[in-house]
Amino acid sequence: MKLLVLGVLATAFAAQAVGALLPHVPLLLAATAGSLAAEGVLYRWQRGMVSLFAKSHADVTVRHVLRDLLLVVGLLRLGEQHRETVYAPLVAGLLAFYGLHWAIQAVSVLVRRTRTPPVVTRNVDTRALRLTPAPPLLLRRPGPRLAAFGLPATAGLLATTATDAPVYGAAGLALSLTVALAGLGALLLRLLPGRRPAGEQEVLDWFEAWLAEYRPTVGLYFSGGASSAYQANMWLEPLARLDGRPLIVLRERHMVQRITATDIPVVCLPRVSTLMRLEHSTLRVLLHPSNSGKTSQVLRIPTIKHAFVNHGESDKLSSCNPYAKAYDEVWVAGPAARERYALAEVGVEDKDVVEIGRPQLDAVAPYAGPPAPGAYTTVLYAPTWEGWDGNPGNTSVVEAGEPLVRALLADPGVRLLYKPHPLTGSVDPRARAADLRIRELVRAANRERGGPRPDASAAAELTRRTAELDGLVAAGFRSAADQAERMLRRPAPEPGRAGAVARATAAWEEAYWASLPAWEHQVVTDARPPLYACFNQADLLVSDVSSVISDFLASGKPYAVANTSGLAEDVFRKSFPTVAAATVLTPDASGVPALLDSVRHPELDELAEARVALALRLLGPAEPPPQERFAGAVRALCATAGEHRARRAERTTAELPLPAPRRHAGPLSAAAPERRSRP
Structure with a gap:
């Protein structure tokens, strides 16, 4: 379909050029109509190609200008045979329309700047900033605006080309000019002093006043791409349950809308200069669920203590990154992570490691027994992504994904939930291709299986x-x-x-x-349902060495890990402690039938006790509850930050110079030299 649309557009423009240069009126009309129809198909069914054209410098603006230019060439060529001066006013009107188009674009840029505040917020009362609804979308996007406003002019020129009657072109141009003038006027009104939102300095002053009024104590700091929002979202609920006044601090504007529903105030501070205003706020602790290039900027604030909480723990190297030593403390789930940092020798001292458990795992339901007789065994296959280091053992999707899925789908009693990592294929194209093939396997299995659907x-x-x-x-x-x-x-x-x-x-x-349907396999890729909801549906997890298996241990259910590292099983288990209580599957998936039998018949499950022991080691004890331990760690670090501030204030006061003695009118002091007057 994409190649068809591309071919139609290219052919239409080529035919339009030939029709304009000959000139050949029927060909010119048909080619122009064909290109307009292809534009409609492009925006209705092939939106992905719009960005492709833009990257090729052939966006809708270029295409529209080229289409009108060829029409004008055709009219002028016709004019040589008839009345050449008749079409001159139409050409002038078309030029005036394009002049208005660029004027609208310039004014829209100015309006957009007035509507781009230095601070973006959610869950904050912003009525003092005089914000108003945004201008219509057509007034802000030059390509679609030109296509919509210029359509009457193009239609009029087409009618004039077909009938040799300039009145149609004049009418179409008049309508386009009127609409463009109205759009320009609407944007200019928004630049009037009384219609503008608050200016940059006014917004910054308002933000500082809001910080002083809200008095935040603990915050979540996050910077990252759109697909990494889950790393922050998993900490929202534990943060919301804390005593005090929590805050979410973001750095990218697009991330504001990707933070899921929360009552916590959200502030986005894109500039470093704005971020530094937190130094003089009451904020004492910032929690960091991930590392990013912009993390180093906030670490420069001396009045705030920083704790790395991570977005999951696994045996990957990223779970003991040397960057962690930049934080004041590193908060981990259980003793296994503490040992991992000690063995890695990356500069994180043991005294700075705090075990808090995983408070978000309260959403994971505990094991309730094997699947009922006659019921489907729900298997969750949740592989991780390929990572940045190119290690073939990172993800099972490339080497083992298809054999695993085929083996699971071959069992008539299995219902498969396939939930790939959001970043799958972002580094290795082979992972993306394998992911697409797995999805097709699931769809094909559903077509073959069939069955009744819910009413x-x-x-x-x-x-x-x-x-x-x-x-x-x-x-x-x-x-x-x-x-x-x-x-x-x-x-x-x-x-x-x-x-x-x-x-x-x-x-x-x-x-x-x-x-x-209870029989239907599912590919789960949307934000809803979340991973933990899939945990609660599954009887068995199949995954890779990742934080997914650590979190799944909270359920007590069986799990399996695909070994695509090339290591022998005993070496694999020794190298990755999170695999200690797992069934290890080879890339050919030969162990899947025996694994399913152990899930359906608990007496065959030899790893149940090992899972309990491993959960204690990875996630820490159940008492006190993780949320309570998390809150205690926050209170302790806030107290440390408060003590640091007090000592810093004492040092600052001690270093201030004594004020100069104040001079008074009157007799000179004894220490002052006597002023002599001239004789």
Whole structure:
């Protein structure tokens, strides 16, 4: 389909050029109409090609200008045979329209700058910033605006070419000019002093005043790409349950909308100069779920203590990264991570490692026994991604993914949930290709299996629950909303909203699984349902050496790890302690039948006790609860930060010079030399 659209567009423009140069009116008309139709198909069904054309410097603006240029050439060529001066006003009108188009673009840039605040927020009252709804989308995107506003002019020129009647071209140009003038006027009104949002300095002053009023104590700091938002989202619930005044600090503007539903205030500080304003706030501790290039910038703030909490723990090298020594403390789940840092010798001292458990694992349901007789055995295959180092053992998708999936699908009693890592294929194209083939295997298995589907009421319930949850989470933003409008529409949440979102999420998950046939395999790639919801559906996990298996241990259910490292099984187990309680699968998946038997018949499960012991080692004890240990670690580090601030303030006061003695009018002091007057 993509090649067809590309071929039609290229052929249409070539034919239009030939029709204009000959001139050949029928060919010119047909080619222009064909190119317009291809544009419609492009924007309706092939949106992915829009960015491809833009990267090739052939975006909609270039295509529209070329289309109109060829029409003008055709008209002028016709003019040589008839009345050459008749079409001159049409050419002038077309040039005037393009002049207005570029004027709108220039003004839209100015408007966008006034609507790009230095601080982006969520869950904060921003009424003092005089924010207004964003201009219509057409006034902000030059390509679609030109296509929409210029369509009457193009249609009029087409009619003039067909009939040799300039009135049609004049009418189309008049309509395009009118619409363009109206758009320009609407944007100019937004530049009037009384219509602009607050300026940069005013926003910064407002932000400092808000910090002084809110008085945050602990924050979550995050910087990353769109696909890494899950790393921050997994810490939102534990953060929200803390006493005090939590805050989420982001660095990328696009990330503000990717943070999931929360009542915690969110601030995005793209510039380092704005970030440094946190130094004089009440913020004492920042938690870091990941490392990034921008982390070093916030570590420069001396009044804040920093703790690395990570977004999951595994035996990968990334779980004991040397960068961790840059933080004041490193918070881990259990003693295994402490040992991992000690063995790695990356500069993290044992006194700076704090065991807090994994508070977000409260959402993982405990083992409730094997699948009921006659019921499907639900297997979750959740491989990790290929990583940055090119290690073939990072992900099983490339070497073992297809054999594993085929072996699982071959068992008539298995229901497969395939949930690939969001970054799969981002480094190695082979991983992306294997992922696509696995998805096709799942679809083919569903076509062969077939079976009854839930009645319409289940789908209707899911639709209702989705609308309810979206209403709480998305707040009904229109597609044309920009950052300033989203700040306006997301004030401080009402009391009880967090509980409402939690209840709506639980109801949605229940409706989601009820809407799916019990026999149907699933490919789960959306943000909903989350990984932990898939844990609760699964009887067995198949994964790689990653934090997924560490978290799954909280359920107590059996799990298996694919060994694509090339190591012998005993060496593999010794090299990766998280595999100690796992069934190790070879790339050919020959051990899958025996693994499924041990899941269905617990008496064959020889690793149950090992899983309990490993969970204690990896995740720490169940008492005190992880959330309580997490809160205690936050309180302790806040106290340390407070003591550091006090000592710093004492040193600053001690180093200040004594004020100079104040001079008074009157008699000179004895120590002052006597002023003599001239004789």
